[in-house]
Amino acid sequence: MNQKSKVVITHWVHPEVIDYLTPYCELILNQTRETLSRQEVINRSKNAQGLMVFMPDHIDAEFLEACPQLKVISGALRGYDNFDVEACTKHNIWFTIVPDLLASPTAELTIGLLLILARRMLEGDRLIRAGNFHGWKPQLYSTGLSNKTLGIIGMGKLGKALVKRLVGFEMTLLYTDSIPLTLQQEKEWQISKVTLEKLLQKSDYIVLMVPLLPDTYHLINENTLTLMKSNSFLINPCRGSVVDEKAVAAAIKSGQLAGYAADVFEMEDWAITNRPKTINPHLLTDTTRTFFTPHLGSAVNQVRLDIALEAGKNIVESLTKQIPQGAVNQLS
Numbered sequence: 001m002n003q004k005s006k007v008v009i010t011h012w013v014h015p016e017v018i019d020y021l022t023p024y025c026e027l028i029l030n031q032t033r034e035t036l037s038r039q040e041v042i043n044r045s046k047n048a049q050g051l052m053v054f055m056p057d058h059i060d061a062e063f064l065e066a067c068p069q070l071k072v073i074s075g076a077l078r079g080y081d082n083f084d085v086e087a088c089t090k091h092n093i094w095f096t097i098v099p100d101l102l103a104s105p106t107a108e109l110t111i112g113l114l115l116i117l118a119r120r121m122l123e124g125d126r127l128i129r130a131g132n133f134h135g136w137k138p139q140l141y142s143t144g145l146s147n148k149t150l151g152i153i154g155m156g157k158l159g160k161a162l163v164k165r166l167v168g169f170e171m172t173l174l175y176t177d178s179i180p181l182t183l184q185q186e187k188e189w190q191i192s193k194v195t196l197e198k199l200l201q202k203s204d205y206i207v208l209m210v211p212l213l214p215d216t217y218h219l220i221n222e223n224t225l226t227l228m229k230s231n232s233f234l235i236n237p238c239r240g241s242v243v244d245e246k247a248v249a250a251a252i253k254s255g256q257l258a259g260y261a262a263d264v265f266e267m268e269d270w271a272i273t274n275r276p277k278t279i280n281p282h283l284l285t286d287t288t289r290t291f292f293t294p295h296l297g298s299a300v301n302q303v304r305l306d307i308a309l310e311a312g313k314n315i316v317e318s319l320t321k322q323i324p325q326g327a328v329n330q331l332s
Helices: 015-021 038-045 061-066 085-090 103-118 121-129 157-166 183-189 196-202 222-227 245-254 281-285 301-319
Strands: 005-009 025-028 050-053 072-075 094-096 149-153 172-176 191-193 205-208 232-236 257-262 290-292
Touching: 005 038, 005 301, 015 025, 015 301, 025 301, 038 061, 050 301, 061 085, 072 301, 085 094, 094 301, 103 121, 103 157, 103 205, 103 232, 103 257, 103 290, 149 157, 149 196, 157 172, 157 183, 172 196, 183 191, 196 222, 222 245, 245 257, 245 281, 281 290
Parallel strands: 005 025, 005 050, 050 072, 072 094, 149 172, 149 205, 172 191, 205 232, 232 257, 257 290
Antiparallel strands: none
8 A cells, every 4th residue: 555545434433543544544534423324425435445334334236336446345343234245245345344352242231131121120210210219118029030041042152152141140041053052061051952942932031142144034023922931031132123123012012021122223224125214112112111222232442442443454454455354255
């Protein structure tokens, strides 16, 4: 890179990331905390060779045709269903991700979602703030976690990070995945592999830990919800469209589900053409049996810095004619 390549970064990044990239690139930054419109990202990227993207961005063939000089699109993320990798390959553009830094913080958040939902903490906080607490009395009893059954759907990096943190909760742990754990892992973590149907039938708490793929889209739907134990809880920290939010809202209303907690929502999944444009309103209005966080899975300061730095390294490697470490496609 004798002449500095232009690189667009679509969202706020730490100053350390800017310092790292500045010697190599002419940076076009968005150091606000707001998401740029798709058209604004295109306008900024028309003459750019590199692009660092984040969860709200959406890249397809139409975008790439408007930005003909792009050589690399570097995702500061792990799940990339909002990005057309095949189109990137056809345009001879590297597409890279950060695969290994999000599991631990997402597992931490999942534990929080689980505890808040299981122990009715949000209701307790609201009761106190409303001035209705004058000392202990029998109220807000919950099911608790001890001696309950928790099922994890998906035992990849996220699932493994979660189950490591669940050891010691005195729960019966189940999982389902096409790739089983080793016998040593199952013994160490005291977890058993079962079919999806059995997991749904036996679990008091179900945690989704799968990527969004054609066969996981609406994995939790009207039919699978009927298999779940009455008054069970569902926690979704993976991708919004793994669940049918409308069906989940109906299951909560009927009492089939005792509660739903999520960090992700269907409206975020741009690649789904018929996705809802907002969070299901019935989920939002039920303030006692639902709990939500605004996609905070990796929102740990050091983690986000490390993710963006790794995304930056993928850009530098690409523009210096190296194969980027985080590449998910192959170029000829």
